[in-house]
Amino acid sequence: MIRTLIRYFNLTFLTLLILVMLSFGLAYFFPGDPITNLMGANKLDSQPFLMLSSQQTNIFMQFWYYVQALLAGEWGVSFATGKPLYQDIMRLLPATLELSIYAVTIALILGIPLGFLAGMNYHKKIDNIFMSSSMIMYSFPVFWLALLLILLISLQAQWLPMSGRLSLLFNVPHYSGFILVDILVADIENKRFAFNNAVQHLILPTLSVSFIAFAVFLRTTRRSVADVLETQYIKSAQTRGLPAKTIFFRHVLRNALLPVLPILAVQISTLVTNVMIVETIFSWPGIGDWLIQAIYERDYPAIRTGMLLVSVVVVIITMSLECISQLIDPTRDRFAYARR
């Protein structure tokens, strides 16, 4: 177990180092002056940036100061607004995390039990219904789905709001950045109405993101349940005359759940892409919307920092999921990543 932990820690560290190097290299590939691209302005009076922009430093020292600046939370300033990027990103990141967490939770809560239902009825009517509908679900282009939802539910029926996180009527002080938590913690009037309003704003974006994730989880679970049901140990359990309930809870459930976690890890990067697109369409004030605005404005420091941060978050989450599934199930291929 310790070896696995060390291995994954090592792997994560190396990956993050390469990512930081890439983001440093990006400043040289973007049009314009590399130093300006790194800092976002001509003069910044923080210690690492002063060293970085001095004439005497060579490229290796520059990289070293760049790492120092990153660790110190000095991420440069945005071309477009002139504000420090660190504050911007820390304000936006929770919104994206909130949306992704709710979407994944819903997809998991619905997808896994229904996947079990389909897998237990392998090649029967209910399985075929689930399979064909999930096939339709994951063929949807996510942006078109979001537009359809807006068109039907927000514009035609006027049931739900179509953009933003909260109606402007409510003034919720910033606490954690997670809107639902903020409202619960905040000491404001009309707490209930604010909460309801935030939930209403959440429904459509969450639905669009979880729609596709749900289909993937359903199919994965169904496949792994069907595989488990065909194994010898299930057959032997059946011949011994164990009741179906015992077989299901003791043998099928645990073994079928094992492959789901790695699939979740692989799906993270697709999920992030979908979240970013959905954020843009619903004007959800998160990191994806901000990054796409940044590319329209050619705001190079913002692109560099945003790319670094999002990929670091994705790498850390994926690696922890991989590590956990490795710890739970030591028999699975332990060299799925970076094997030699």
Add this chain to the structure above:
Amino acid sequence: MLDANLYEEELHPTPLGATWREFKQRHVAVFGLVILTLFIIVAIAGPLLSPYAPTTQHTNTLLIPPAWDDNGSILHVLGTDALGRDMLTRLFYGTQVTLFSSILTVFIALGLGVAMGVVAGMSKGLRSSFINHVLDILMLTPTLLIAIIIVAILGTGLTNAMLAIGLALVPRFVHLTRDFVREEMNKDYIKTARLDGANLTQVFLYNILPNMVELLIVQGTFAISVAILDISALGFLNLGAQTLMPELGVMIAEGLSTVYIAPWNILLPGLTIFLMVLSINIVGDGLRSALRNRLTH
């Protein structure tokens, strides 16, 4: 009857024939194949079928609804957009651009991925480790981020979007090839070939590749559906194909400005993407289970 020769009556289909027999068993898969063929035909012959050019603006017929609507016109079967361009024509050209750019992207990614996967699968030590680390990062980075970076460096355009999506697709082929090659290298028939004096290149070309083709076709099919979704998404976000090009995602983005009065401008291109991806997924799924069944039956 008894004297009939049993061996001559028995049918021995070729692998391809056996796959087709299994594939035919699933009517949905055949239906998907028909729709996909239709899309390919339309993509190739579309420009011949339509009397208009995709950029011609019919200024006296702006925002005409489709022909089945009371205000529709039979001259523009699926209506026109805000600039008076014929929707059906644009859908033909859009299918062409989106489908063929996706297929091209997947082919290039597949070639690169298989080449790198073979190197990673057959080599050991530092070289393999380096390739794998870099690929893991590529695989973990969301497609949209890769696209944003490429757009920031090279600028927008369909070619750059294809480059970004190709880059994001390469790792999955590399992983596939590498795992397959690793597994096969330990098998006896490869050892026999090695004992016969075949070098690694020959072993790959004559022994491993023929066994891998079917796997690659199935994965390639799914990759095409992913590529279509991503290319149109980038077009929609104005990071891929640009306004003048009739790409399906771009058409949806353009239809947004008149969505209140002309919803068909976003419904029809979206429906085209959806049906195209759906038919590809159905065919891919049918192929995969046909191959699995062929081996088990």
